[in-house]
Each structure stands twice: as C-alpha cells, then as structure tokens.
Amino acid sequence: MAYILNLETATKNCSVSIANGGKVLAVREIATENFSHAEKLHVFIEECLQEANLTFQNINAVAVSKGPGSYTGLRIGVSAAKGFCYALNIPLISVDTLELLAKKVTIENGIIVPMIDARRMEVYTAFFGNDYTKISETEAKVIDENSFFEVQVPMHLVGDGAIKLKSVLTDTKFNFYDEILYPSALEMCQLSFDKFKISDFEDVAYFEPFYLKDFVLNK
Known part of the structure; x- marks a missing residue:
C-alpha cells in the first residue's frame, strides 16, 4: 500500500487528507470567504499526520489539485506539495480539480x-x-x-x-446541487492512489498549476 498526502487548495476550501491505498485515514478542511489556506494548510497537514499516527517519513507521495481555480490558492498548494516532494524525495501527483468536484x-x-x-x-x-x-x-x-x-x-x-x-x-x-460548492481532498484519495499505481507522476522541478487564465491583479 501507499500513504499519500492529498492537498486541495484550488478554491475557498482548504482541504487536506491522508490515505493508505486509497482509503481515507484523516481529513481536515475549512471553507472561508477570505481564503485561509496560508494559515491553515500546514496546521491541517500536521493534524492529519497525528490522527493517522504517521510522520512525514511514512509518506510515499504527495498529490495536489492542479486547477483550474484560484491563482493564489493553487500557488500555495503546489508550492507546499513540491517542497515536501523535494525534501522527502518522493513523487508528485496532480489531479484535475474539476474531476474532484464532479466526483462529489x-x-x-x-x-x-x-x-x-x-x-x-x-x-x-x-x-x-x-x-x-x-x-x-x-x-x-x-x-x-x-x-x-x-x-x-x-x-x-x-x-x-x-x-x-x-x-x-x-x-x-x-x-x-446547492450543497456541493467546492472540491475536497476526500475525493483525491482514490484518484491519487490510481495514479500512484501506474507511476503517473509529475516532474517536481517543472510542474506548474493549470491556471487556465492569466493572473489579473485587482486594484
């Protein structure tokens, strides 16, 4: 089996899960109007590791929601995922954000x-x-x-x-479906494991989020 850390930050929902063989071990998420990703992401990761009784050394891969979505949210998630993959020398997996939403x-x-x-x-x-x-x-x-x-x-x-x-x-x-607003790291668990099994990995050095549109600065 494989322990995979899943990060979903493409929308207002900051969502983290850890799964083993596609089965959810722990999940944390919160959706706020002001985007709390920078404050919450690493806290949620630590909490998920603790709940699953794991350390970073147990993680076999990191999966990230690749977009489309919020420019800032995607940057936060992808930067964190790449950092973990570099430091731990483990594969990076990307998952289509719209597919995650469809899976709900x-x-x-x-x-x-x-x-x-x-x-x-x-x-x-x-x-x-x-x-x-x-x-x-x-x-x-x-x-x-x-x-x-x-x-x-x-x-x-x-x-x-x-x-x-x-x-x-x-x-x-x-x-x-009024109750379904945002994608979640829950739906990432099986998708990322399916990609892990066939070694469908990204190049950690060159991977970039799928922004779809150019970033526009709001004044």
Whole structure:
C-alpha cells in the first residue's frame, strides 16, 4: 500500500487528507470567504499526520489539485506539495480539480458539469459522463441564458460557479446541487492512489498549476 498526502487548495476550501491505498485515514478542511489556506494548510497537514499516527517519513507521495481555480490558492498548494516532494524525495501527483468536484455527485442519466467561480458570469467548467469520464475540454466560459442550448440531456451542475447561475439557467434540464460548492481532498484519495499505481507522476522541478487564465491583479 501507499500513504499519500492529498492537498486541495484550488478554491475557498482548504482541504487536506491522508490515505493508505486509497482509503481515507484523516481529513481536515475549512471553507472561508477570505481564503485561509496560508494559515491553515500546514496546521491541517500536521493534524492529519497525528490522527493517522504517521510522520512525514511514512509518506510515499504527495498529490495536489492542479486547477483550474484560484491563482493564489493553487500557488500555495503546489508550492507546499513540491517542497515536501523535494525534501522527502518522493513523487508528485496532480489531479484535475474539476474531476474532484464532479466526483462529489452520483447520477444515472445525463452529464455532470462542475463549475468553479471565475468571477462575474464566467466559470471554469468541463463535461463529465456519469462514469466520471471527461468528455469535453476544460474552458473558462461566460454563461448567459443561451448557454448549453445544444445539450439535450439532463445537466447536473455542481460547484460555487453553478450556484450563482441558478437565475440564468432556468430550463428544466438543469439540475443544481446547492450543497456541493467546492472540491475536497476526500475525493483525491482514490484518484491519487490510481495514479500512484501506474507511476503517473509529475516532474517536481517543472510542474506548474493549470491556471487556465492569466493572473489579473485587482486594484
């Protein structure tokens, strides 16, 4: 088996888990409006290690949510993950943030559409089948009342980007899940272990988050 430290910081949810062979041993997370990642991430890591009765020397790999998402949040998570991998000489694994969000809902028919808020009427999004296979490319998409008119199957919208669009996307094919706002390190546990088993690792020196859009400084 493999002990994997999972870090999810791409959104307002600062989330950490430790798993062994894909099974969750410990998890800590908190979602705040002001982004508490810099203050909470390393505290959560230490708490998870203590709960799992492990030390850093027991960790076999670090997995990080690669984006898209918050520029600052992604930088914090990836920087921490790379630092641990360098110091411990262990592999780095990256996981698609939208896939993590899609994994939080189970459907029988239609498509899952995770949406991460990209401000105003724009979201980061992609389509996933009911088996979580990604069936469209990730994009930053501006949404209006005519969006997705070509889709003729039920659409299951999840994420903080979806919730802000409830007044715009009013067709009966749109299904909203108000309780599902952010991706979590919980869903990373099996995904990161699956990648570990096939040695699907990133280059620690050159890996960069998937920002999708250029960083814009707000004045």
